[in-house]
Each structure stands twice: as structure tokens, then as C-alpha cells.
Amino acid sequence: MQAAREQFFNYLARKKLKFTSQRALIFDVFWTAENHVSPEELYGQVKEKDPSIGQATVYRTLKLLSDSTIAREVDFGDGVTRYEPHFGTSHHDHLICTRCGKSVEVIDEKIEKLQENLAAEHGFTLSGHSMYLYGECRHCKGKE
Amino acid sequence: MQAAREQFFNYLARKKLKFTSQRALIFDVFWTAENHVSPEELYGQVKEKDPSIGQATVYRTLKLLSDSTIAREVDFGDGVTRYEPHFGTSHHDHLICTRCGKSVEVIDEKIEKLQENLAAEHGFTLSGHSMYLYGECRHCKGKE
């Protein structure tokens, strides 16, 4: 069993929750799906493999994956919450093209450090942050 | 007439939209309201002054204020869009206490600069960004 799947299993056991066939399937589809999947998108993909699955279960399972730090919620501001695999990956932020919607994962240690300092200056102990950079990507820039 | 109100008036005129009594009232209440007001909160305050006003009008007017750059949308991730006065104020980001919900406006030129660089490295021309820092404020930190 791959590490992330095992971590999910362990998380459920620790919380005395059950490792059901639905959760296993949703996990697998989520893990192989493209990045930044919305619950509805994932529901569509899961239904192809098992049409009997309920959409509420997909929502519930994504929340579990998020709680277990295997997935991370991302909010691009378009009204739907998306999820991305997070296990074993380092923290990163997003650079989003306002034209074509393409998103790139970025990270800048210096920014992270400055955020810590900025919070400390105001007496805050930072537990997390979200940063989204919006602009035009190389390909869209030329076009009219 | 104060500058912001005048700018709103001019914006409407330029777009051939009408300066109605409802819009004037909503503007005034918004302008004197505390920061980060949600449409529903504002609707409540506006209704005290004019109970006949419709909530759709409040939503519509906030969108106009946003379009005219007099207000700015902020999203603290709790499901409601809030608005803050933006006219004449410089750009800033938010530091939010995850315990008491208090938010502080912050700005760091060095971070802004690094964001530009980071985007440029990926071929992006930055048009905007949103950054939210989450943590515990001085007062909440001690408490259990």
C-alpha cells in the first residue's frame, strides 16, 4: 500500500473511523486525478467506477482527507472549493492566469520568512497562510 | 460632497447609470460602517434607515462600488464575501486571528516586491494578489 493511502488508513484507525470501500475508491481516484479537483468533478470521476456512490460521501471523504493533512483545500475565488494532494509535498502557493485559468505552484522561502516576521510584529503566532497571485501568463499576454 | 461619494457619482455618470436615493443611502451607510462588512450585515444596517430597501439592491450596489474601485472584496474563507472601503487607501493584506476572528491590515513592501519577482520568473505579469495570514493574536495566545 502506498504511503499516502496508509496514512489515510492510520488516520481513520486512530480516530476509530472505518475504512470503507467507498473511502478507498474515493481516495484512489483523488490521488490519480489531476490537481485542484472540485468535489463535483471528483464525484463525476468516482461515479464512473461506481455509479452507486453518493455525492455526500465524496464531500465527506474530501473533508476527511483534508483533516488528515493528506489533502489541502484551495480557494481560487470562483465559488468552489478545490482539493489538491498534500501528502509528502511541501507547502506552496498559487500563481493563476486570469485569462486561461492555468495555475502554477510556486514557493518563495524569503516571502515565507517575511510573512512570519510581519505577523510577529503584530503579536501574532502564524499557523498558516494563503497567497494567490493573479496575472497573465506568458501565452495569454500577447493575445487580444 | 466628500471625495469618495463624488467618485461614485462620477463613475455612475460615466457608465450612464443612475444616482438613486437607494444607492446614496447604501453608500453612506457603507462608508461609515465598520470595516469588512458583509452584504447581509450592511442590509441590516440600511434597513434601519429605510425599511423599504431590498436586499438585492444592497448586493447590486456593493458590486458597483467594487467595480468603481471604491470598495474592495475580501474573502476570509468563511463563505461570505465582505467589502471594505478602498478609496484613497493603499493596498494592504490581512492578518486574521483564528480564535477571535479579529483582523489587522498589514502591508510589507518587500513581500510585494518579491511577489512581482516570483511571478516574473514564471513569465507572468502580475495584476493583483490576495494574501491572508492566519494565526493567534496576542490576546488569544495565552488562553485555553
Added chain:
DNA sequence: AACTTAATGATATTGAATATCATTATTCGA
């Protein structure tokens, strides 16, 4: 195998935000 407890799926519900539409108000030209 029986039992305890959580999970599921269908459905209803919530809550924010938007759409529709008949009526009213504003703007602007004559």
C-alpha cells in the same frame, strides 16, 4: 456470530448570491 457503532445514499435543507420581471424613478432632450 452477535453486537455496537459508524457510514452510506437518498433526500431535504441551508445560505449566499443571482435572475426574473412588473412597476417605479431618473435622466436628458425637446
Added chain:
DNA sequence: TCGAATAATGATATTCAATATCATTAAGTT
């Protein structure tokens, strides 16, 4: 100033994501 053209309003219905409810089913335990 008056009226025609057009936008705005408010009431209501609708959308859409997300959550709640609940009877039934399935896991995990002893």
C-alpha cells in the same frame, strides 16, 4: 418643464455549493 427612453427597484423565484437528516447497511469488535 414635460415626456420619452431607459435604468433601477423590490419581491420573488432560482441557482448552486455544501451540509443536515435519517432509515438502512456495513465495519470492526468481542
